Amino acid sequence: MDYVYGPGKNHLFVPGPVNIPEPVIRAMNRNNEDYRSPAIPAMTKTLLEDVKKIFKTTTGTPFMFPTTGTGAWESALTNTLSPGDRIVSFLIGQFSLLWIDQQQRLKFNVDVVESEWGQGANLDILAEKLAADHAHTIKAICIVHNETATGVTNNLATVRKLLDHYRHPALLLVDGVSSICALDFRMDEWGVDVALTGSQKALSLPTGIGIVCASPKALEASKSAKSVRVFFDWNDYLKFYKLGTFWPYTPSIQLLYGLRAALDLIFEEGLDNVIARHSRLGTATRLAVEAWGLKNCTQKEEWYSDTVTAVLVPAHIDSTEIVKRAWKRYNLSLGLGLNKVAGKVFRIGHLGNLNELQLLGCLAGVEMILKDVGYPVTLGSGVAAACAYLQNNIPMIPSRI
Amino acid sequence: MDYVYGPGKNHLFVPGPVNIPEPVIRAMNRNNEDYRSPAIPAMTKTLLEDVKKIFKTTTGTPFMFPTTGTGAWESALTNTLSPGDRIVSFLIGQFSLLWIDQQQRLKFNVDVVESEWGQGANLDILAEKLAADHAHTIKAICIVHNETATGVTNNLATVRKLLDHYRHPALLLVDGVSSICALDFRMDEWGVDVALTGSQKALSLPTGIGIVCASPKALEASKSAKSVRVFFDWNDYLKFYKLGTFWPYTPSIQLLYGLRAALDLIFEEGLDNVIARHSRLGTATRLAVEAWGLKNCTQKEEWYSDTVTAVLVPAHIDSTEIVKRAWKRYNLSLGLGLNKVAGKVFRIGHLGNLNELQLLGCLAGVEMILKDVGYPVTLGSGVAAACAYLQNNIPMIPSRI
Amino acid sequence: MDYVYGPGKNHLFVPGPVNIPEPVIRAMNRNNEDYRSPAIPAMTKTLLEDVKKIFKTTTGTPFMFPTTGTGAWESALTNTLSPGDRIVSFLIGQFSLLWIDQQQRLKFNVDVVESEWGQGANLDILAEKLAADHAHTIKAICIVHNETATGVTNNLATVRKLLDHYRHPALLLVDGVSSICALDFRMDEWGVDVALTGSQKALSLPTGIGIVCASPKALEASKSAKSVRVFFDWNDYLKFYKLGTFWPYTPSIQLLYGLRAALDLIFEEGLDNVIARHSRLGTATRLAVEAWGLKNCTQKEEWYSDTVTAVLVPAHIDSTEIVKRAWKRYNLSLGLGLNKVAGKVFRIGHLGNLNELQLLGCLAGVEMILKDVGYPVTLGSGVAAACAYLQNNIPMIPSRI
């Protein structure tokens, strides 16, 4: 039943889907249930309440769509905008590119602000556009918090500041797919109108829930948004929320129990501790990359991502070969370079339910692969650099002190 | 972690989500994997090939969307039709009603043919409409093969005959959610253009895959269909099929392995044996209902459904009370009456990976509940009627002979 | 990976191993752990405390051996007795026979009190022996609380009364394998010195833990017992109990978590409610047998077992054929007749995590099988009799009211 078995654990370091913790796998190991019995609504109620915490919102309304991140994008856009609406969107890598493609196919008037891949969103241009938009033709700003293809984290606080500075009423729609629950994300504080993530990222679940969280302003916008939508319509959910049955169509029972378990683990660890752990993993990875004498695809420190690191390889090396060898020889799954950076970068995903020793095993593996493909790395150098930092910074596990 | 635990197994007899066989639960009990490694495409290839068998098609192209039946509906419609297109759609119960609601919200010009709930689609009216439509303004016929709310199975062969008789080019779109893999369904033979089902029905999986199968004619139609779509767009899938990577966005690894296991079980039993088993379960249920002196919501034998039986209760009894007691006292999950038949019917789902003794336990439970709510049933009468039939008709389990 | 798959659930009605509840299966679905870390001792401590509750003892000392019931027997005997010791032991069926065989091979002087199979222990003879034993040569009374082969429950309270009446110091060793956690069992009240059970019986776990509970008097006896023992020695456990590490050798991590979950479910339902549920299941089964016109192997009502019913078949029918057909045609697992009653009885196990509708499915199946093999049963008769009783006696599920 297993395809291409290899001995020992698979070392899963793609930036999604990520490792699922055992307690979550256990929680999902179950038969179906009637979702119209009192049990599922009772559980759903706790989920809707608790899921807001990972967005750091008290005023938002969450929707848990049986879909992927792509579906969550579509839900965010179609519920708040009408065909022809002008939106400003930042193209900084493959996932922002795909979102823009979706925006265009959904018939919005997309004002694309492009950056070189490896750079963050160009907020200077945003400032200019906002300054110039006295008529408020811009209906929404669409921005990916963390571009998974290049390992670039955008500064959302600044986006909010600019909107406030220019008193611009545009909605702020944020793709938090590879950030929420791993990076510092503050929906209410940053005035994010729609934020979204997917279950298979930092929540460490299987794929299958696209969580979309709408601010009161976004909900208001949904009343007049003319984009055609049915499956992704918030309004159907809101109707069932009022009825207390919560689901306009059948949810995955297993994923609901899994989400319950995943949130319980996150709260047990503490969301801020989870974020701090990701910071440690990100820093350790970057120190290793530096020790190997390689460059981070992310061009400036301000954009460094704590969930994924895209590593540039020397011109004579094909990064695809690195990813292939990782899987074929070391049972290690790394992320490919995509589109413009195909062959040029490989990616180490370090998000989700992951600890430092898991990462160090991966880094040791990368060193051997680099040597395999002819890059003159000093074996142990990256691990040493990472350990030097980690040994000073890993906290005791609170439950075990 | 479990809500409202009761001793022993839950007896799950809602018409979806249904019981998942243990080997399928086992197959899904796993960590995430990189869906871009060679393993997942290799498995996906076998799934796409094998899933066609349950539609009985060799010429169709299947799409396995990470969504529910509602999403599968949306995909079927938006890929083949343009806003304003005239479609004929049959309203015979809650699920056909919901599909029609979706059709209207997607801006099609829906020509609704309504029947009394408990009756099948009115094909005489279809004949009239086709006869009158010399200009071929009707672009599609939308029909639910098995209406889950009333337990009515429509005659698709007749629909095809009518279309052929009038040489009408309208597309034939079929909701097979509670039929495919349980009832006799023949996509190619009946000239169905789009057929769809959901994983949590007769496939006996968790919710999360909406399978849509398109005929060559439907694929052709998709090239000119102007409905806006991105997440549900077949074209994105077709692109990735060509690349051999298959997935435009992240699938659920667990559901893919689950589908592999589910199909393996179905093929081991034999699809025709699966269908015969459903026929036995349906017949046995109807015999019990008759023995209880109750009426089937389905008004004529030609429409009897082998996947769900909606049982009419006497006027002085509230069927909702029956469903509540079933759960609260007997750990039995029955289906509620919906919308027009709320309070008037309760439903016994008998589809998916289910055997006769499971059904008999359910029927015995229903007898006790009927007595609980004051209906003068003769205890044992329904079980006796069902057993008299089953004892003559259950085959030996082939692997155990 | 599955042998001889059949559609739907297997209906498991052998008197062990029994159905495992889903939450327990989930709890065991895990990797190994270091049993010397602080986690496992912490959990073991709660288990040792809680397991005493199912024996209804506060003064006993439990031992959880990685073994089966047969091993638990051996532990009970070798820790309390010396070769040559005279013990009185009751032969009333296959399992008491096997225990006696073990007692003899362990070199005790076994005074066997035999009853016809289907009768309980002959306590009149016990009374005589005790009365005559002024020299207290009898060191132990060995009795099976519930003989699984014939469905006979012995009266332990009477045994205790006799011992007290004759002020006899013999140890009272009880096999509670198919009784504890299902039948009323009172270690302290009845002055049981060693009681034992196996995890795969009413605890509803996999095979693998033999739980032996020793009274202070039994512990005292273990100090001078000369039977050779190492693996089954209580003393090794007691040493590790003092150290707080609890395990002289490696336990099954999975079974410990499973036992934790199993006990949690039992306490959630309430041990007395669990016992009452078994009484309902036993009564319902016997009513069905009566309605079928068949005889219970158990000859008197006072010995009726609420965990297993052995059904006598007419002389011209081979009960083995019934068990074979159950499995081959109905995916139903019944218990064979063993040894003296082979071919003459089949057994319905109704113990563990089981509810009434599960049992009714089994009873309906048995009716069909009886018809299959030529017994003129009235289909529905047993189910009707069982339902008539159950419908008046099943309580609401407390968590769902």
Next chain:
Amino acid sequence: MDYVYGPGKNHLFVPGPVNIPEPVIRAMNRNNEDYRSPAIPAMTKTLLEDVKKIFKTTTGTPFMFPTTGTGAWESALTNTLSPGDRIVSFLIGQFSLLWIDQQQRLKFNVDVVESEWGQGANLDILAEKLAADHAHTIKAICIVHNETATGVTNNLATVRKLLDHYRHPALLLVDGVSSICALDFRMDEWGVDVALTGSQKALSLPTGIGIVCASPKALEASKSAKSVRVFFDWNDYLKFYKLGTFWPYTPSIQLLYGLRAALDLIFEEGLDNVIARHSRLGTATRLAVEAWGLKNCTQKEEWYSDTVTAVLVPAHIDSTEIVKRAWKRYNLSLGLGLNKVAGKVFRIGHLGNLNELQLLGCLAGVEMILKDVGYPVTLGSGVAAACAYLQNNIPMIPSRI
């Protein structure tokens, strides 16, 4: 339900119980079954046949006891020997000590040959004893193939040579608990009479099966062996083997399916490849230890163990502190020093279903812990040494080439 949860995977590097591969966890994720149905004997038959392969025997008879290694020891001894029999047994560490303790408590006349902990069995003394034993008073040689406490592997081929040289008929009883299925073990070639292992070691299962394999000579010996035994008696098994039902008492259904899956994985990888993988893991670990400037508890290369490495720490460091920190800070489980080497060594278990990157994560962790406790290790040094070797020696995963 989880005790002392920590984020990410637990890094399990105790020398047992070891990591269970996911396919095996899946295979065991199931309800109980009737072990008297045809399915379980059919599967058992394949297991008994296949399990012989991991002992490299064609003439041996395997027994799969529901017990631990300690129980397997007891079975090996009591089935082949009689109280008072003289046996030669080697004391070289904690596990040989425990076995000797058992031998003595089972009333054998144990001729103990002691070595300093860290050394192998003193075979010179064995030679002397054999040479002197013209009367063949030595009935058995008992030897631990791999002493788990000190990481010492004994040379069994030499033991056989000595026995042959002196034409001595003593039985050769081997504890293969931490060797079989990981180290090169050749039951037939080395004339081993009884070999045994436990499921939680290199087979990578939960605890619960003690596998004992008996040569024809051992089976012959069992006919006259007078040690009292019931639960562990081979003869009961042999009776049921003949009947084709295989089990004298209830086995763990879950472990049987687990063993089936475990063997399938081992044969898929190839037993010799499994052994080669352990050799790589052992070599890599020893290179790391050397690079750290620490000593291996094992005093000579000829005794180096490829399944466990016991690392000596400098006198001023308490190795217990290392193990505690590993668990409390790094979610890493290492083995404690036991008895004579308590506080002096910590142990890295590197056996079972484990790959190189897992080991490297562990080694990186150990480096940080060494620094934590004040040992002046060069971070990265051990990993570098291990990688330098591994990068040249890891083969491609055959299924992925």
